Amino acid sequence: SCCKMDFTQLIPGSAHFTWHEACYLHQWNTHHIPSEQEQQNIIEQVKRLDVVRNTLNRPMTINCWIRPLSANTEDPQYQGKNYNNLVGGAPVSSHVTGQATDFLVSGLTVDDAMRLIAPRLAFYQLAAENNGSANNRNWIHLQSRPMPGNPWRVFNP
Numbered sequence: 001s002c003c004k005m006d007f008t009q010l011i012p013g014s015a016h017f018t019w020h021e022a023c024y025l026h027q028w029n030t031h032h033i034p035s036e037q038e039q040q041n042i043i044e045q046v047k048r049l050d051v052v053r054n055t056l057n058r059p060m061t062i063n064c065w066i067r068p069l070s071a072n073t074e075d076p077q078y079q080g081k082n083y084n085n086l087v088g089g090a091p092v093s094s095h096v097t098g099q100a101t102d103f104l105v106s107g108l109t110v111d112d113a114m115r116l117i118a119p120r121l122a123f124y125q126l127a128a129e130n131n132g133s134a135n136n137r138n139w140i141h142l143q144s145r146p147m148p149g150n151p152w153r154v155f156n157p
Contacts, residue, residue, distance in 0.1 A: 005019055005023070005031070005033055005034075006019070007019045007020040007023060007024070007031050008020060011042060011043060011046045012043055013043055013046055013047045013050070014046040014047070014049070014050050015050060015054075016049075016050055016053050016059075016060070017046050017049060017050070017053075017062070019031075019042075021062040021065060022034075022042045022045075022046070022062075022065040022066060022098065022101075023042075023065070023066055024065075025067075025068075025071065025073070025078070025083050026063075026064070027083070027086055027087060028071075028073075028075070028078050028083070030071075030073050030074070030075045030078055031073065031074075032066055032068050032071050032072055032073060032083070033072045033073065033074070034066060034072070034098060035072070037097075038066060038068075038097065038098045039098075041097050041098040041099045041144070042065070042066065042098040044099070044144050045065075045098060045099055045100070045101060045143075045144045048124050048125055048126050048142070048144055049101060049142065051123075051124055052117060052120075052124055052126070052142065055116075055120065056105055056108075056113070056116060056117075058105050058106045058107055058108065059105075059106040060103045060104065060105055060106070061103055061104045061106065062101060062102070062103045063102040063103055063104065063139055064087075064095060064101070064102040064139075065095070065098065065100070065101050065102075066095060066096075066097075066098040067083050067084035067087060067089050067093065067095040067096055068082075068083050068084065068096065069082050069083075069084055069085070069096055070082065071083050084096050090157075094143040094144075094145040097145070099143050099144045099145040100141060100142065100143035100144075100145070101141070101142055101143075102139045102140065102141050103139065103140055103142075104138075104139060104140065105140065109132075109133075110131055110132040110133070110137075110138055110139060110140055111132040111133050111134075113140055114128065114131065114132050114140060114154075117140065117142070118154050121152040121153060121154070122152040124142070124152070125144065125152055126142045126143060126144060126152060127142070127143050127145070127146060127147045127151065127152055127153055127154075127155060128140070128141060128142050128143075128153075128154045128155070129141035129154070129155060129156075129157045130154050130155060130156050130157070131157070135156075135157075137157070141157070
């Protein structure tokens with residue numbers, strides 16, 4: 001690993017989200033230490049997520065943020081291993097680069113939260129997976145990596 005990180009610190013530009021939320025690898029109970037580029041991607045993502053959080057005025061529980069193809073961790077048993085593959089992520093997932101976040105909104109179903117978020121995607125400069133009860137996907141996925149064509153839209157995963 002290249003450096004020590006204080007994962008309890010807020011991500012720069014955020015009033016709500018910590019490095020722990022962005023870098024925690026749940027399946028391994030360890031943190032990914034992001035590269036400089038990954039840090040920049042996370043910072044760009046968090047600026048947009050903070051706007052979503054402030055607009056909804058509700059806490060958000062992060063389920064998944066970065067899913068590295070090659071983990072950079074102080075735990076040697078996971079060093080260099082592909083976390084994205086372990087959790088069944090798409091090889092070109094925006095999670096791989098820290099440009100996507102899966103979460104739940106306190107007090108709202110995924111469907112209700114998406115009804116509030118979807119019309120504002122262009123304002124947030126985020127794209128969203130078409131998740132919710134219709135697709136049996138019980139989380140909200142927002143990404144700062146634009147989609148082809150109409151960049152800030154709901155898309156089918």
